[in-house]
Amino acid sequence: MSQFEKKLAEMGVTLPEAPAPAANYVPYVQAGDMLYVSGQIAKDGDTLLTGKLGHDMDVEAGAAAAKVCAIALLAQVKAACGGDLDRLVRVVKLTGFVNSTADFTQxxxxxxxxxxxxxxxxxxxxxxxxxxxxxxxLPFGVAVEIDGVFQIR
Known part of the structure; x- marks a missing residue:
């Protein structure tokens, strides 16, 4: 078990299998030591975390959906690294998309x-x-989608 996965286990998190793409794209692309991971939607197991911030979902529930996206991102990184999450050097950038009303600013x-x-x-x-x-x-009415750029060795 990698050092990162040990920390995740201490936090009560086990990385799932990396989600399969939902359309005609790949889940990640490696260019040199950079790994570009496609957007991961808020899906916990078989349950889509749907809602619109500022309408029928509050910030706390939206943040929980964003955490689910982050777990899926790390699952993709692990898959890209052949199962060895310790190949992760750093998270370079995340881009988060929030399904929200026009007047929502959080x-x-x-x-x-x-x-x-x-x-x-x-x-x-x-x-x-x-x-x-x-x-x-956002796709399927999910509350959050996040993509990421990672440096790996």
């Missing part, structure tokens, strides 16, 4: 659910640049 607080989780799980390797933006809708 997208950063929602995406903090992913950023805080990544920071807690990965320490210094989890410090990353980030964008948090509103979207009028």
């Amino acid at each position: 997208q950063p607080a929602v995406i903090n659910g992913a950023s805080d989780f990544i920071g807690d799980a990965l320490g210094d390797a989890g410090k990353h640049a980030r964008a948090a933006v509103s979207a009028p809708s």
Whole structure:
């Protein structure tokens, strides 16, 4: 078990199998030591975490959905690294999309659910640049989608 997975286990998190793509794209692309992971939607097991922030979902529930996205991102990184999450050098950037109403302005607080989780799980390797933006809708009505750029060895 990798050092990162030991920390995740201490946090009560076991990485699932990396989710399969839902359309005609690949889950990740490696270019040199950079790994670009496709957007991961808020899906916990078979349950889609749906809702619109500012309408029928609060910030706390949105942040929980963002954490689910972060777990899926790490599952993709593990798959890209042949099962060895210790090949992860650092999280470079996350881009978070929040399904929200036009007047909702707390997208950063929602995406903090992913950023805080990544920071807690990965320490210094989890410090990353980030964008948090509103979207009028997301695939399948999910509340959050996040993609990421990672450096691996």
